[in-house]
Amino acid sequence: MRKSHPVRRAVLAGAATVSGIVLLLSLKPASDPGSAQAAGGQLPPAAAGQAPQGGVNGAVTGDAAQTQYGAVQVRLTMSGGKITQAEAVQAPKGGRSDQITASSVPRLNQAAVAAQSADIDAVSGATYTSAGYKKSLQSALDRAKASAGGAQGSGNAQTVAGDVAQTQYGPVQVRITVAGGKITNAEAVQAPKGGRSDQITASSVPRLNQAAVAAGSAEIDAVSGATYTSAGYKKSLQSALDKAPAGGGSSQAAGSGGGQAQTQTLTGSVTQTQYGPVQVRITVAGGKITNAEAVQAPKGGRSDQITASSVPRLNQAAVAAGNAQIDAVSGATYTSAGYKQSLQSALDQAGG
Numbered sequence: 013m014r015k016s017h018p019v020r021r022a023v024l025a026g027a028a029t030v031s032g033i034v035l036l037l038s039l040k041p042a043s044d045p046g047s048a049q050a051a052g053g054q055l056p057p058a059a060a061g062q063a064p065q066g067g068v069n070g071a072v073t074g075d076a077a078q079t080q081y082g083a084v085q086v087r088l089t090m091s092g093g094k095i096t097q098a099e100a101v102q103a104p105k106g107g108r109s110d111q112i113t114a115s116s117v118p119r120l121n122q123a124a125v126a127a128q129s130a131d132i133d134a135v136s137g138a139t140y141t142s143a144g145y146k147k148s149l150q151s152a153l154d155r156a157k158a159s160a161g162g163a164q165g166s167g168n169a170q171t172v173a174g175d176v177a178q179t180q181y182g183p184v185q186v187r188i189t190v191a192g193g194k195i196t197n198a199e200a201v202q203a204p205k206g207g208r209s210d211q212i213t214a215s216s217v218p219r220l221n222q223a224a225v226a227a228g229s230a231e232i233d234a235v236s237g238a239t240y241t242s243a244g245y246k247k248s249l250q251s252a253l254d255k256a257p258a259g260g261g262s263s264q265a266a267g268s269g270g271g272q273a274q275t276q277t278l279t280g281s282v283t284q285t286q287y288g289p290v291q292v293r294i295t296v297a298g299g300k301i302t303n304a305e306a307v308q309a310p311k312g313g314r315s316d317q318i319t320a321s322s323v324p325r326l327n328q329a330a331v332a333a334g335n336a337q338i339d340a341v342s343g344a345t346y347t348s349a350g351y352k353q354s355l356q357s358a359l360d361q362a363g364g
Contacts, residue, residue: 070169070189071277073199073221074152076102076214077144081109083214084144086124087199088152089277098124098149099279101201101307104141105288112138114282114289120145129153155197169196171277171295173303174252176202176324177244181209183320184244185305188224190256198224198249201293201307204241212238220245229253275302280358282308283350287315290350294330294358304330304355310347318344326351335359 069091076085082104089097098121103113116138123132130150134142169191176185182204189197198221203213216238223232230250234242279293288310295303304327309319322344329338336356340348 070191070197071171071187071199072152072156072189072197073101074148074150074155075218077147077151078214079104079140079144081140082106083210084141084148086145086148086152088124088149088156089279090156093156095125095128097121097277097279099307100145100148103145105311110289112141114284116141117145118282124149170256170275172252172256173201173295173305174248174250174255176320177247177251178320179204179240179244181240182206182316184241184248186224186245186248186252187305188249188252188256195225195228195253197221200245201305203245205311212241216241217245224249276362278358278361279307280354280356280361283353283357285310285346285350287318287346288312290347290354292330292351292354292358294355294362296362301331301334301359303327306351309351318347322347323351330355 071087071089073087074085076083083102084100084104085102087099087101088095100113100117100121103109103117105113116135119135120132120142124130130146130153132146132149134146169189171187171189173187174185176183183202184200184204185202187199187201188195200213200217200221203209203217205213216235219235220232220242224230230246230253232246232249234246275295275297277293277295280291282289282291289308290306290310291308293305293307294301306319306323306327309315309323311319322341325341326338326348330336336352336359338352338355340352
């Protein structure tokens with residue numbers, strides 16, 4: 013019997029190995045969601061919790077997610093079912109949290125828009141804030157998905173903010189999205205904060221939001237244990253309804269031709285002041301500012317009174333002027349300066 017030479021065996025073994033690798037590579041499945049699911053793997057990130065592609069328009073706010081360092085709440089601006097803007101209307105504050113929030117939230121906002129889902133990476137050094145952000149973001153996406161069907165064929169959605177209602181424990185301001193003459197979303201962009209108020213707000217506001225959508229009016233019951241907040245909410249909600257056109261989103265000022273003016277909600281960058289951050293959101297329709305509001309403003313101690321007094325006047329001035337060339341409010345120099353700077357950044361986004 014002829015013996016196989018050792019070198020020959022090595023060559024044959026090597027050739028077999030190479031052939032096997034080539035065969036495996038040729039059989040590698042493409043990156044197909046169906047294949048991944050069939051194999052028991054996870055769907056690609058965008059498939060889970062992604063922005064609903066049902067033509068959703070307007071602002072949608074997620075639930076407030078409580079973290080070890082404070083609440084995080086995310087608001088999305090949707091256009092054609094896609095996230096065009098993301099922002100945190102609540103985030104941890106005070107001490108070291110101010111720096112972490114200022115550094116991490118803008119990055120999380122950008123990540124949400126880029127990913128079009130809640131499957132985003134946590135920001136290093138902001139683990140709790142990132143987790144809360146993602147949780148609230150997911151709830152906003154779930155809410156948008158749930159309302160996507162009802163928004164089909166109901167006309168353009170319009171976002172309207174009510175007047176600020178002052179209560180014994182702080183201001184309350186409600187924003188609603190109206191489509192087809194119905195309230196499709198309601199949210200409190202301002203609510204009492206600090207101490208016991210944090211718990212009351214976190215418990216009562218989501219229930220008031222749901223009640224407003226269900227009732228389609230300001231005739232909603234007060235939440236037990238949150239009498240002042242409920243009263244302020246209803247008052248601001250009614251003023252928002254008074255401002256909303258009966259058609260639920262169509263521009264009544266279009267005149268002949270019946271054309272609809274495009275409504276855009278834009279949020280300026282956060283401006284840091286000596287007494288706290290200021291951030292302004294504006295609604296623009298037909299090239300004009302139709303609503304302005306401060307989603308962030310200095311809080312605590314004397315700042316609460318200054319903010320409550322100055323911000324409504326700054327909001328009115330912005331709408332009246334149609335630009336950031338507005339006068340500072342006496343006694344609120346820093347807040348006014350921060351407001352104007354954030355307002356200008358919002359206008360820059362609108363191309364004005």
